[in-house]
Structures are given as C-alpha cells and as structure tokens.
Amino acid sequence: MSGIMTRNEPPDWAEGSRFTQRIRRRYALQLNQLPPGEPTRASMQALFAELQTTGMEIGAALRTVRQLVVERLVCLDCNDHAPLSTITGAMTELAEFVLDTAYIESARLLDQMHGAPLSAQGTRADLCIVGMGKLGARELNVSSDIDLIYIYDQDGETAGDTNGRGRISNQEYFGKMVRSMYALLGDTTEHGFVFRVDLALRPNGNSGPPVVSLGALEEYFHVQGREWERFAWLKSRVVAPSQSIGSACAQGLRSVVSPFVFRRYLDYNVFDALRILHRQIRDHATKRSAGKPERSNDVKLSRGGIREIEFTVQLLQVVRGGQFPELRTRPTQSALQKLARASLMPQATADALGRAYVFLRQVEHRIQYLDDQQTHILPTADADLEWIARTLGFPDSCAFLRELDSHRELVAQEFDALLGGAQKECKGCNGGANASASTPGASDFDELLAPLSGQFRERVSSWRDHPRILALREESRARLARLVLRTAQWVTEGKVSEIAAVRLADWIEPLLRRESYLALLLERPNVHERLLHMLGAARWPARYLLKHPGVIDELAGSAMLEERFDAQDFERELERRRAALQGTGEDDDETLLNLLRRAHHAEVFRILARDVEGRLTVEQVADDLSALAEALLRTTTRWCWDRLKNRHRPDCHFGIIAYGKLGGKELGYGSDLDIVFVYDDQDDRAGEVYGALVRKLINWLTVKTGEGDVYEIDTALRPNGNSGLLVTSINAYANYQEQRGSNTAWTWEHQAMTRARCVLGDEGLHARFDAVRSAVIGAERDSVGLREEIGSMRAKVRASHPVRGTQFDVKHSPGGMVDIEFAVQFLVLSQGCKHPELLANAGNIALLLRAQACGLLPGHVGENAAQAYRMLRQIQHRARLNEEPTQVDVAQVEQERAAGLALWAAVFDPAPLPVAA
Numbered sequence: 001m002s003g004i005m006t007r008n009e010p011p012d013w014a015e016g017s018r019f020t021q022r023i024r025r026r027y028a029l030q031l032n033q034l035p036p037g038e039p040t041r042a043s044m045q046a047l048f049a050e051l052q053t054t055g056m057e058i059g060a061a062l063r064t065v066r067q068l069v070v071e072r073l074v075c076l077d078c079n080d081h082a083p084l085s086t087i088t089g090a091m092t093e094l095a096e097f098v099l100d101t102a103y104i105e106s107a108r109l110l111d112q113m114h115g116a117p118l119s120a121q122g123t124r125a126d127l128c129i130v131g132m133g134k135l136g137a138r139e140l141n142v143s144s145d146i147d148l149i150y151i152y153d154q155d156g157e158t159a160g161d162t163n164g165r166g167r168i169s170n171q172e173y174f175g176k177m178v179r180s181m182y183a184l185l186g187d188t189t190e191h192g193f194v195f196r197v198d199l200a201l202r203p204n205g206n207s208g209p210p211v212v213s214l215g216a217l218e219e220y221f222h223v224q225g226r227e228w229e230r231f232a233w234l235k236s237r238v239v240a241p242s243q244s245i246g247s248a249c250a251q252g253l254r255s256v257v258s259p260f261v262f263r264r265y266l267d268y269n270v271f272d273a274l275r276i277l278h279r280q281i282r283d284h285a286t287k288r289s290a291g292k293p294e295r296s297n298d299v300k301l302s303r304g305g306i307r308e309i310e311f312t313v314q315l316l317q318v319v320r321g322g323q324f325p326e327l328r329t330r331p332t333q334s335a336l337q338k339l340a341r342a343s344l345m346p347q348a349t350a351d352a353l354g355r356a357y358v359f360l361r362q363v364e365h366r367i368q369y370l371d372d373q374q375t376h377i378l379p380t381a382d383a384d385l386e387w388i389a390r391t392l393g394f395p396d397s398c399a400f401l402r403e404l405d406s407h408r409e410l411v412a413q414e415f416d417a418l419l420g421g422a423q424k425e426c427k428g429c430n431g432g433a434n435a436s437a438s439t440p441g442a443s444d445f446d447e448l449l450a451p452l453s454g455q456f457r458e459r460v461s462s463w464r465d466h467p468r469i470l471a472l473r474e475e476s477r478a479r480l481a482r483l484v485l486r487t488a489q490w491v492t493e494g495k496v497s498e499i500a501a502v503r504l505a506d507w508i509e510p511l512l513r514r515e516s517y518l519a520l521l522l523e524r525p526n527v528h529e530r531l532l533h534m535l536g537a538a539r540w541p542a543r544y545l546l547k548h549p550g551v552i553d554e555l556a557g558s559a560m561l562e563e564r565f566d567a568q569d570f571e572r573e574l575e576r577r578r579a580a581l582q583g584t585g586e587d588d589d590e591t592l593l594n595l596l597r598r599a600h601h602a603e604v605f606r607i608l609a610r611d612v613e614g615r616l617t618v619e620q621v622a623d624d625l626s627a628l629a630e631a632l633l634r635t636t637t638r639w640c641w642d643r644l645k646n647r648h649r650p651d652c653h654f655g656i657i658a659y660g661k662l663g664g665k666e667l668g669y670g671s672d673l674d675i676v677f678v679y680d681d682q683d684d685r686a687g688e689v690y691g692a693l694v695r696k697l698i699n700w701l702t703v704k705t706g707e708g709d710v711y712e713i714d715t716a717l718r719p720n721g722n723s724g725l726l727v728t729s730i731n732a733y734a735n736y737q738e739q740r741g742s743n744t745a746w747t748w749e750h751q752a753m754t755r756a757r758c759v760l761g762d763e764g765l766h767a768r769f770d771a772v773r774s775a776v777i778g779a780e781r782d783s784v785g786l787r788e789e790i791g792s793m794r795a796k797v798r799a800s801h802p803v804r805g806t807q808f809d810v811k812h813s814p815g816g817m818v819d820i821e822f823a824v825q826f827l828v829l830s831q832g833c834k835h836p837e838l839l840a841n842a843g844n845i846a847l848l849l850r851a852q853a854c855g856l857l858p859g860h861v862g863e864n865a866a867q868a869y870r871m872l873r874q875i876q877h878r879a880r881l882n883e884e885p886t887q888v889d890v891a892q893v894e895q896e897r898a899a900g901l902a903l904w905a906a907v908f909d910p911a912p913l914p915v916a917a
Helices: 018-026 041-053 058-078 084-114 170-185 214-223 227-234 248-261 270-289 306-320 332-341 347-371 382-391 397-419 445-449 454-461 474-493 498-511 515-523 525-537 540-547 549-556 558-562 567-583 589-612 618-642 686-702 730-737 747-753 763-777 783-800 817-831 844-853 861-881 890-908
Strands: 127-131 146-152 211-213 237-240 654-658 673-679 727-729 757-760
Touching (some): 018 058, 018 347, 041 058, 041 084, 058 170, 058 347, 084 170, 084 237, 084 347, 146 170, 146 248, 170 211, 211 214, 214 248, 227 248, 227 270, 270 306, 270 397, 270 515, 306 332, 306 397, 332 347, 347 382, 445 454, 445 474, 454 474, 474 498, 474 515, 474 525, 498 525, 498 540, 515 549, 525 540, 525 549, 525 589, 540 549, 540 861, 549 589, 567 589, 567 618, 618 654, 618 673, 618 686, 618 757, 618 861, 654 763, 673 686, 686 727, 727 730, 730 763, 747 783, 747 817, 783 817, 783 890, 817 844, 817 861, 817 890, 861 890
Parallel strands (some): 146 211
Antiparallel strands (some): 127 237, 654 757
16 A cells, blocks of 8 residues: 555555555565455465465465454554454454464374374373463454463373384473474564464473473462462463363363462452562563663553553452452453452443553554564654554644553552552551561561550460461461551550450461461451451450451441442342353352352341441341341242252242241341241142252251351241141141141240241232231230230240349340230230231331330330330340340349330239220
C-alpha cells in the first residue's frame, strides 16, 4: 500500500509501522494469499499449505505465515479499530497452530530415528506442551515470546527404528523434541523467527532439564515449589499438540497443578511473595533505565503498568481460588468481572481496571508494531508518539499521554491499596511486611517482651519455650513478633483492651501451624483491630473462631457491620457457587458439604460480629439466625433431592415444620433445630422416597467434616416421638394432632405447636399445616383440666432443672423465662378459641400484649411480663456470649422476677381466668 490518501479513502495508519513497511516490501507477492478479514487457524493452515506448494520448507513457511498474520493484525488494529480480543486471540491461535505443526514434524523425524516413546504398558507416551502467561490465558502479544513448559506423562524408552536400533529413554526423546521444535520456531533465519521461546519457568529454571515427567513435576511442587511459581502456573494451559489437549496426561497435569496453585484455606502468605516478585521486577526495570531515562516509561513494568493489573487480579485469585473455583479463570478481563461478582472487588473498580488493561495493552501493541521488538517502553521520537496517539483516536500525543497517565494512576492506587504500598506500620514493628529475622522476637525474646506489660506480657512470656513457637520458621516468628508488637502498641494507645490482647494470644497459639492466619492479620490491620474488638467484647467469639478460624476474613469488609442477613442473596450465592463447582467437575458430596458449612459459619460470624459491636438487638440476632437456618434447610433439601437416586418425580412435595426456638424465631448461637418432616404426595413410593430424603438431609446437616457440621437435628416432636416414623404424610400428621383415631397427640405436644410453623414446602402444604395448627391450638378446651396438665408439666421441668443457692436463674427460677412461656402457652390453648388474635405465631412478647389487650390479664401484668421477658433474654444472651452462668443476684432482676410471678399468679391461680366481655 502506498499510504497516499485520496478524498474517498481513509488513512492507512498501518503504513506508519516500520515493521509493516518491511513486510509489505519483502512479501509483496504473498500478502494476498492470506484470506481477507481476521486471521483464523483455518486461514493460517490454508496459507501454510499454499506456501509449501511453492517449494517453501516448513520453517520458512511458518515464519512467512507469522509475518503475514502480524501485518494483517496491524491493519485490523490501527485502521479498523478491531477489539483487543481479536488481536490477542489471533496471535494465540497462531502460536497453537505453529506449535502443533512443529510437534508433528519433529515427532515424524524422531520416530524414524528412535521409534515412538512407549509407556510400561506399551502405549505411546504423551507430551503436553504447556503455555504459560499470556499464551495460557489466550492474551498473546503481537511481538511476545511464548513461555512454554514441556511435560510428558510416563517414563520408559522408545521402540527403536525399523531395525530395533536407536532406542533412547523417553526423557531423551522428548529432550530432542524440544530442541527440534525450537529450531523450527525460535531460530532466526532470513525470514526472521516465528516466536521467541522461553523455557525459564520450568522446574529449576534454566538449570533444569528442558522437559520433565508428570511425576517429577508433582514431586517438585511438593518439595521445592515456590510461592511465585503459583502465580506463573495460574494461567497454565495445554496448548499443543492438539491430541493432548483433552488427554489423560492433560487431566493428570490439571490434578497436579490445581492444588499447588489453589490452597484449601484462604492463603495470605502469597502477599509477601508477590511483593518480593514485584519489587524485583521494579528493581530490574530501574537498573535498565539507569542513565537511560527514556527506558523509565514502561507501560508494562513501571508503576501503574499492565503487570500491576495482572498482579492485582492474580493475587486475589490465588488467595481465594481454593474456596471459590469460579475465580479460576485465565484471562485477566474475565477474572476482573468474576472477582466483582464474588464481591472481592467493587464493580466500578473492576470496570475501571478492565478499561485500563485494554488501553495499556493497545498501547503496548502499537509500541511493538513500530519495529516488531519485544519492548513495552514508549518511544521518545515525537513522530512515533504522534503515530501511536492518532491510531488510538487521539488528536495529538499530549491528549494521549494525559489519558495514559490517568489509567496508570488508577492502576497504581488500586495495586498499592491491595498490597499496602502506602500503609503505615506500627512504630515498633521494624519496617514493612518483609521485616527479616532481625525483628524483635525472631532471635531475642527479651527484646520482644520489653514493650509489653501486664497480663499480655505474662501471656506472651509463656511462649519462650513453647514447642509451637520453636517449630515456626524464622519468617513466621518474625511475623508473630510484629503482630504482638502491633497489638501491644494498640493496647498502650487505648484502641483495644488488655483482655482482648490476652484472648488474641490464646486464640492464635493453637493455630500457629496455619501460618496464613499470621499473614492475614499482618496484611489486614483493620481485620486485626476488629478481631481484637470482638475478642475483648466476649469469650464465646474466641471459641467460635478457634473452631472456624477461616471466618476472620469476613472482618475485612467494613460494610459487613452495617448489613443484615438476606436469605435470598445467601441462597443465590450458594447456587452460584454450586454451579461453579459443577463447571469444574468438583461438585461431589464432600465438596458441597464443606461449601454449606463454610457458608453457614461465615454468616453466623457476620451476625456475631454485628451483635458484639452492638449493631443488632437480641431479637434481631434471633431473627437473622432463624432466617439463616431456614435458608440452609431450603438449600440443603434442594441439593439432596437433586442427588437422590430413587426420587420418583422432578419436584419435591415435602415440608419441614419447625418447633421450639426455630419455630418461635428465637434461635441462638449453637441452637439445635427441633423439626418434623412431612410430605403431601399420594404416590405409593412416597414414604420410602421421602424417608431416604430425610436421612440424607439429616446426614448432610449433622455429619462432621473437616469444616465441622451445620446443625444438630432433634426430631423427637414428630408423631409418636422417637418411636414414630422419621417422616409422615401431612394427612397422618393432621389426624395425630387433631385427635382423630386412637393414636393422638398429648397436651405437651399441643403446647409445642403454639410455636410451630412451616419453614419449607409449597403454598399448598403451608396452607394445610396452618389449617391444622389453627384447628389444634384453637380448639375449645376445659380450662381447669388444661391448667392442671400444664402446671404439672411445669413442675416436672422445674424438678429436672433445680436452681440451687440464692441466685436467680433467668430461665428456670420461679418468675423466669420458662414460667412466662408456659403462661403464654396456656393462654393460647385455653383462649384461642375465643380470641383468634392469639393463634398467630407472633412470639411471647407480642402474645402477652395481645392477651392484655383482650382483657385476659389484669392491669399491666401482660405489658410488665413482656418487658421482663425481653430483659431476661438479653441477660441470658450476654451471659452465653461471655460463657458465664445465667444465674444473677435477685436484686439485679427484682422487677423482672416480680413481673413473671405476677403473670404466673394471674394465669395459674385457682381463681377463674378473666374472660373478655
């Protein structure tokens, strides 16, 4: 092309590339042999075949294909403004095509000399060519090298030539393969090269063999694998030969790489590794630009460059990918959106980083278009800068540079925020995150103790000869020392209490083998501080955190304290996580069980954090814990039904009736679930199928895995108690409760039904249960006989929970919570037939106020008892959080005790119960 513009022709900006000019001169006759439009693997294959028909040997043909493809991409990018994905996708397809072609040719020649490489079973050994970095992520640059690792599946030896001679080991065979392929692709000839090939990322780097077996790779990961290599392998992908992409070798490789890159627990150890790697890259870039200021403007490696976007994304993927398989995606732009959907990054930030990434990559391409050099440094020549600006749609280079600075500043700020670049360490912590073993405590325990005082000093001093402390690596001891010093500084400043610091030491001591928790607290000072506040507020949070330490990461989000539990969001997130596991083939029972447990523990912890910070009332805590239990029952039932082998229909006609604390929406931390299972299904197989479902459901909720359990389940309130069927039809349940037939419910079971509600089932089943409940508790009863039965039941409960001493037990003492609950149950069962407003499962406080409004209680008895019940619940809740007895001095609750006794006297006194006019 001449580059001369006419009135009707757009400018040929591609002509401004010196590389394009050379290619157009050198390959003028071949330019039209590449079919028009975006280069594809098919069009590359066709061009390659056509070039070979002209007598061009394989190496020359591959190089010519590369030159013509890149020339076309320059035109598509600069003239037609093709999207970034078109350019990177075509370059990736080019790399895959040439690797496949080079493999086929090399294997043909090697097989002639040595025969095929064989496994012990006599089958051909497979080779997987693994693309790393941008090749693995399908994001290849136009002038990029390709980072490769060659892996073969089995050791053995070759079959030999046709005469049985020339046998060599499989490792030798594949080593020759690597050298042969490099000659075809990487050697520079008169036609240039196809790709620069870099093998430095292989095990042991340039000192290691060019090809390794799958077994050797696995051993290397276990013994020598370094943190930075996890980032390198994050984007790995088998790219050639084509027959190996879905092979057993590729699958085996994935099973080795995945657990190396993604750890089971949240992994904050990688922060330091990435910091070190990033600093080394910056130091290298600084050395390169020393005395050459033009080299300081690197769009990839300088501050705010492409590498910082990639590091930001990869860091979050490696930290979280073990628990969030949906984050295990290779392309940077895709990963940004998945991080946003997982709430690990604000959507606006993900979008802004995505725009910056596209812009910087387009700039990088134009830098490389100029001379086909693997460089990322902005040119200093005004004409070159002007050309880059105009091809990107800017009027001049000044406008372009302003846009470039804007993107780079945003990237740098996000990167520094993630890695704590601008974070101030505590005064006694001796520097930043990479303080060496010279940190106090790493070698001098007395120096560590010096700034400590009081109980915290005494507690930490017990670590001097503690086996867990002595077993720590030097780096981990340094981290622990910095954590102790920061905690001590906050105690001195009054930011946290001394008891919180002591409880932190108690909590972290058993967890020292899991070094990632030390890393997390150091990397996230806000998490460290919030954790101390929680530990200082009550004892029970420390016990919960010891059982489920991974939940402390929930403290990282500041908005968490302002939120409330949302059942729909919770279930939606679980379903999304399950879908992600299905997509990676990891949705086995154990993985789903652990997913449910982690989600439950994290949500309980969020509620607990809001509770101890005073953001929720006792009633709100109970509401949220109850809503969480219902959401988990719904989700677990759906999943169990989906996986039930003998289910007889696609939809589940099944219901769960909640009693007790869950029924009354008064669930506490650690409460078990009193539930009854029913079904509304006329199929002859229904009883057997739903019985299997219930057994599976109970197992999924109660079995203890490495992540603990979800709930303890109590089904004693089902018809006929523990001797009855585990699940019954709704008809049988109704007959039992409504006293039809010889097998009927007892009065205490009707008492329990005052707090029962249907928490799972379709609308028809909900309506059926509500009708049964209303009929049962709204039935007309003999008040005198009912009073005697409930009074007798209360006496049995009191005898089984004797209160010794002079203190008042908020639950079991006369005038306590149980007295109030029994009084409410009597009012509902005796007066519900006349006052339907008492039939609603509205909770004890609301029902007391309704009973008083109906004239069933004299004076302010109901109102006073309601207030007393609320206060006693608060005392009980605080005591349990702090693991203290629920007995208090009578003087502390004299008013509440009197209110409870007054209610009991008004309801259970032999005098006739007041009746409304």
